[in-house]
Amino acid sequence: xxxxxxxxxxxxxxxxxxxxxxxxxxxxxxxxxxxxxxxxxxxxxxxxxxxxxxxxxxxxxxxxxxxxxxxxxxxxxxxxxxxxxxxxxxxxxxxxxxxxxxxxxxxxxxxxxxxxxxxxxxxxxxxxxxxxxxxxxxxxxxxxxxxxxxxxxxxxxxxxxxxxxxxxxxxxxxxxxxxxxxxxxxxxxxxxxxxxxxxxxxxxxxxxxxxxxxxxxxxxxxxxxxxxxxxxxxxxxxxxxxxxxxxxxxxxxxxxxxxxxxxxxxxxxxxxxxxxxxxxxxxxxxxxxxxxxxxxxxxx
Amino acid sequence: xxxxxxxxxxxxxxxxxxxxxxxxxxxxxxxxxxxxxxxxxxxxxxxxxxxxxxxxxxxxxxxxxxxxxxxxxxxxxxxxxxxxxxxxxxxxxxxxxxxxxxxxxxxxxxxxxxxxxxxxxxxxxxxxxxxxxxxxxxxxxxxxxxxxxxxxxxxxxxxxxxxxxxxxxxxxxxxxxxxxxxxxxxxxxxxxxxxxxxxxxxxxxxxxxxxxxxxxxxxxxxxxxxxxxxxxxxxxxxxxxxxxxxxxxxxxxxxxxxxxxxxxxxxxxxxxxxxxxxxxxxxxxxxxxxxxxxxxxxxxxxxxxxxxxxx
Numbered sequence: 041x042x043x044x045x046x047x048x049x050x051x052x053x054x055x056x057x058x059x060x061x062x063x064x065x066x067x068x069x070x071x072x073x074x075x076x077x078x079x080x081x082x083x084x085x086x087x088x089x090x091x092x093x094x095x096x097x098x099x100x101x102x103x104x105x106x107x108x109x110x111x112x113x114x115x116x117x118x119x120x121x122x123x124x125x126x127x128x129x130x131x132x133x134x135x136x137x138x139x140x141x142x143x144x145x146x147x148x149x150x151x152x153x154x155x156x157x158x159x160x161x162x163x164x165x166x167x168x169x170x171x172x173x174x175x176x177x178x179x180x181x182x183x184x185x186x187x188x189x190x191x192x193x194x195x196x197x198x199x200x201x202x203x204x205x206x207x208x209x210x211x212x213x214x215x216x217x218x219x220x221x222x223x224x225x226x227x228x229x230x231x232x233x234x235x236x237x238x239x240x241x242x243x244x245x246x247x248x249x250x251x252x253x254x255x256x257x258x259x260x261x262x263x264x265x266x267x268x269x270x271x272x273x274x275x276x277x278x279x280x281x282x283x284x285x286x287x288x289x290x291x292x293x294x295x296x297x298x299x300x301x302x303x304x305x306x307x308x309x310x311x312x313x314x315x316x317x318x319x320x321x322x323x324x325x326x327x328x329x330x331x332x333x334x335x336x337x338x339x340x
Numbered sequence: 341x342x343x344x345x346x347x348x349x350x351x352x353x354x355x356x357x358x359x360x361x362x363x364x365x366x367x368x369x370x371x372x373x374x375x376x377x378x379x380x381x382x383x384x385x386x387x388x389x390x391x392x393x394x395x396x397x398x399x400x401x402x403x404x405x406x407x408x409x410x411x412x413x414x415x416x417x418x419x420x421x422x423x424x425x426x427x428x429x430x431x432x433x434x435x436x437x438x439x440x441x442x443x444x445x446x447x448x449x450x451x452x453x454x455x456x457x458x459x460x461x462x463x464x465x466x467x468x469x470x471x472x473x474x475x476x477x478x479x480x481x482x483x484x485x486x487x488x489x490x491x492x493x494x495x496x497x498x499x500x501x502x503x504x505x506x507x508x509x510x511x512x513x514x515x516x517x518x519x520x521x522x523x524x525x526x527x528x529x530x531x532x533x534x535x536x537x538x539x540x541x542x543x544x545x546x547x548x549x550x551x552x553x554x555x556x557x558x559x560x561x562x563x564x565x566x567x568x569x570x571x572x573x574x575x576x577x578x579x580x581x582x583x584x585x586x587x588x589x590x591x592x593x594x595x596x597x598x599x600x601x602x603x604x605x606x607x608x609x610x611x612x613x614x615x616x617x618x619x620x621x622x623x624x625x626x627x628x629x630x631x632x633x634x635x636x637x638x639x640x641x642x643x644x645x646x647x648x649x650x651x
């Protein structure tokens with residue numbers, strides 16, 4: 041549980057630091073998915089700081105809780121969190137999307153801490169059903185969490201999985217929908233109406249919790265509530281903002297899969313209140329390109 | 341000659357293997373009596389999961405189970421288990437080299453009366469395009485039983501194709517399937533017939549008939565399409581100098597394509613093909629095989645033709 045004031049302040053600092061890392065690693069290679077990485081960030085931080093039973097030094101231990109990033113394009117958010125947690129060195133982040141790096145454009149099991157190869161949408165919840173069924177056989181007590189995009193819920197397979205999860209009473213399975221209301225091209229409701237999303241999940245036999253996906257208290261209490269459920273799977277519909285935390289990215293469909301320019305990165309880092317020294321320090325720690333480092337030295 | 345459908349031999353073998361290995365889990369898609377997966381399901385209900393006709397979910401769930409150390413056997417009909425969930429198989433099974441064994445029955449034209457929508461004639465092509473995927477087409481009951489045993493003992497993804505119709509039993513009880521080995525059933529000198537699945541029995545029949553005309557053919561049962569036994573196939577190319585391929589599959593992407601690619605690059609010789617050149621239709625299996633030229637007689641004609649093409 042996250043309930044002390046000091047801890048909340050630390051988490052706010054952490055989310056700010058990780059927003060910086062996400063934007064810098066994307067700008068470093070001029071490609072990657074910023075918007076969804078920023079909208080999912082507090083969900084990931086909550087899971088990795090206070091919910092998941094995991095050990096970065098023993099990432100394959102059999103009774104570990106499983107986190108599945110079904111929206112595999114939002115990999116920068118997960119990589120920033122995994123690195124911060126100690127699954128791999130911070131200096132690996134500069135390799136994101138580069139030849140020879142384990143940090144693939146879309147999540148791949150070659151990265152320590154990544155449970156599923158993703159990228160093609162709609163498949164992660166079924167994968168989570170398989171993990172939860174294995175737990176039913178082995179009785180190791182672990183829990184399974186699957187993060188879905190809201191646009192991803194337009195995939196038919198999500199509902200095949202939803203049906204089977206409730207059929208098998210998979211109460212140790214929790215899905216989280218990053219309800220940021222924007223997909224690749226446009227706003228979700230302009231593409232294919234998802235609402236009433238809560239009633240869709242309820243009718244598929246799931247327990248539904250709605251929360252503020254950027255508020256740590258709201259997230260923590262939602263996960264706590266989900267863990268009390270013993271009869272059926274739970275979905276947490278997390279109300280989020282695409283591009284959260286950066287003024288010109290928020291609610292902007294243009295930043296689903298587009299990297300910020302150097303000027304935009306600089307503006308974003310100023311908005312996050314980072315000093316030049318801290319930006320250059322982060323750039324070196326993440327082993328970003330000399331070109332980006334020199335541009336930031338000159339222009340920040 | 342005794343006969344059994346490869347799907348039935350698979351189901352019986354899987355039941356036996358289920359007793360020996362507790363890591364085996366089976367997922368099915370509402371066709372479990374037809375695929376004979378129900379034999380396992382009835383005996384081990386805690387390790388058997390039915391998802392209805394939701395094949396995308398089926399394959400991804402199998403991948404999830406495999407990620408937890410299970411040996412996941414995914415079963416349905418060939419037409420539903422390859423084309424529809426191809427994306428799931430590609431990203432969640434092939435790319436991470438997951439320990440999932442896809443065993444699909446009712447492949448090819450011999451589904452019969454259900455017609456062209458049910459007749460999977462593209463599945464070998466689809467699965468063979470996936471890097472690192474083992475693709476096996478057993479020709480009889482003993483081979484189907486051995487193939488699933490080998491698949492379970494060998495880490496990584498497999499596609500095993502079985503049939504609805506009964507096929508003659510060619511192998512005895514001492515037969516041992518070897519992954520990646522072409523089985524030379526007869527050594528000849530004039531041409532080599534390379535067949536898989538139900539066409540192996542027809543190839544053997546064709547050889548017997550051709551001997552009467554003093555044409556002596558090698559016959560290869562090429563059940564292991566990937567990995568491929570390049571060495572044995574190329575040795576045959578050098579010995580007989582002419583191939584006839586025979587498969588219950590579309591001419592592109594299957595056995596003929598696989599052999600042609602290997603031979604063209606290494607030791608070019610004339611090749612004739614017995615395969616489907618278009619979609620099928622409803623009818624009895626035997627009528628369909630006759631109409632679409634998947635018979636011993638067609639193979640014999642192709643052998644005579646390919647021998648004339650030899651330089």
